[in-house]
Amino acid sequence: MDSSISTEKSDVAIAAHAAHAHEEDHAGNSMFGFIVFLLSESVIFLSFFAGYILLKTTTPDWLPAGVSGLEVSKPAINTVVLVSSSFVAYFAERALKQNNLLVFRLLWLLTMAMGIYFLAGQAIEWSELEFGFGDGVYGGMFYLLTGFHGLHVLTGVLLMGIMLAKSFVPNNYAGGHTGVDATSLFWHFVDVIWIILFVLIYIWQ
């Protein structure tokens, strides 16, 4: 019934269709939806944190035999890099808003580099540790939390790579910068989670 009419669309019908498409604020919807999603995603981390706190406070032999704890200084440097990268991302986003594409790309690339530095630092730390995933609740929790967070950092870096590549597509920003805004927001989110994680795992030993 509907298809027969719509296949022979008159100009009027096409105009009406175009009007429909623009009744909606697609970019606004996407950003709103993404924020809702991030709030929900944060509950996974909150659950892991709650589990960590519960297990840490109730497990009799928290550290596996022969493990004395974690070295803090290198992860602290890593933390500083990751947290500062959030500011870099912020300035990148601002440059884009001012239509300064070159500065945007440079700062964006710097953010990515800092993210990769963080990941590399974590990989090195993992390789030097004396305990593994299966070593007691402690080992499991450590790798679970850092690994799950690391996966988010990796996702962030990949998203930034996509956004960077897209910035070379002509007319990419005709419809706004929702993609960059959302990626940047995601990056701040990943940072905030890391700060909590750092306090829980490294400071509170």
Add this chain to the structure above:
Amino acid sequence: MTNVPVEGIKIPDIAHPEPQNNWRKYFSFSTDHKVIGIQYLVTSFVFFLIGGLLSMVIRAELITPPADLIDRTLYNSMFTMHGTIMIFLWIFPSLVGLANYLVPLMIGARDMAFPRLNAAAFWMVPVFGILLMTSYFLPSGTAQAGWWSYPPVSTQNPTDSVITGEFIWILAVAISGVSSIMGAVNFVTTIVRMRAPGMTYFRMPAYVWTVLSAQLIQLAALPALTAGAIMLLFDAAAGTAFFNPEKGGNPVLFQHFFWFYSHPAVYVMVLPIFGVFSEIFPVYSRKPLFGYKVVAVSSLLISGVSVLVWVHHMYASGTPGWMRMLFMASTMLVAVPTGIKVFAWVATIWKGKLRLDTPMLFCLGALLMFVFAGVTGVMLASVPIDIHVNNTYFVVGHFHYIVFGTITMGMFAALYHWFPKMTGRMYFEGLGKVHFILAFIGTNLCFLPMHLAGLHGMVRRVSSYDPEFAFSNVLASLGGFLLGMSTIPFILNMVGSWAQGKPAPDNPWRAIGLEWLVSSPPPVENFEALPIVVSGPYGYGKSDPLVENAAALKEG
């Protein structure tokens, strides 16, 4: 707030391709919310039949005290798969399907906010459904640890398989979770940002409020189960010790994760049915919904309280006394907003001109059984009673009055009520009434005696029992078989009416609501011009128009 002005006309974007106007569109990656809604409903109903078949086997085993029909391990697999299928593949997807169909129409939107995400979320359902089914062909058989999958039972691997049924189970539940979160993001965005001009929050039908409340629960609580499931998966497959007490882990932690989600999840399931009640009672009583605003807000209250009560499933899990007291109090608190709703429905029906068509019959039956389940629920919330009946058939009886008596019956009510809108055809009233009578008697015959058996101490999840309980079990099995039979008139009715039913007018029930102002079935993109809403819902007995531009909503 919901709309940006139309500025200039650009090239039409073909975000919503028009699907072919025949049955094939239901097998395509359609992005029309109405097609997706029906895809969800039909798919979930197929799984309802599969889950139902398993329950027939369970009831056949239990009709006699000894375990004489099937092997005990197979029995474990039967109730695990029955519960999992009914919850994750019938109740959840069917409710999402109904909401998919109705919400955009009810708020005056052309579609969901993210149509492609919507389609992707749907197509995950058959994927994880089939995935779950494949576990029947594994050497280990299916998961056997019940729908709640508690460790250490769930982390055992007696057949020493690489891929166990439990592994598949966790994977399937995880995909279901991803699909649910995608759906929830979509619903919340749609309801908050896509309402038609004039459709303020307090002009939304109560059903939309319940969907919003339910989907907020999904967003806030489902990730806790995801967290627990990830850890369980590592325990089972990678040798971690999160829930393994032998290596210092804590199995009760899993129970917290599980119930932090799965208690609120029962409200994800029941809230939209409360919404269905709030839509259907006014139509068939010809009266406005009593206390609409309070009913609307009480849904959000229920969501809020529902995340604070989960430990009532764990009274017997070594929970300390103070915690039991706390959760006993919070659980009983849920009864308050729930009671408000029941009061409002009764007041709506009270002295109305009742029209006992099939949807109304199902709603009345469901309300009655819900009140009963609420009473047994409050009994279970009380620690001294629960310690006595925990893990017995009393609990099974309680929640089946909800999941079958209330949710499934309410879903049938909704299907009959909106069938003319969805298909453009009327269903056969006589068959509908037969369905109702069989289902109503069947439900009570099956689940009422379970309370008795439970009070006398018959534990759940066993395939043999003391002959003392034989009488209750014979009744329950007969009721179960009756329920199985009750699906036959339903299927005949749905299939027969869709093919041959009388053509339905736009508004066969003289109901008030945006969905009834467009044709049956509504066209792609629903409205020719967006409705401009000028009054609240449920204007029964008044003559205020609902929209300013009723004539412009429909084409031609």
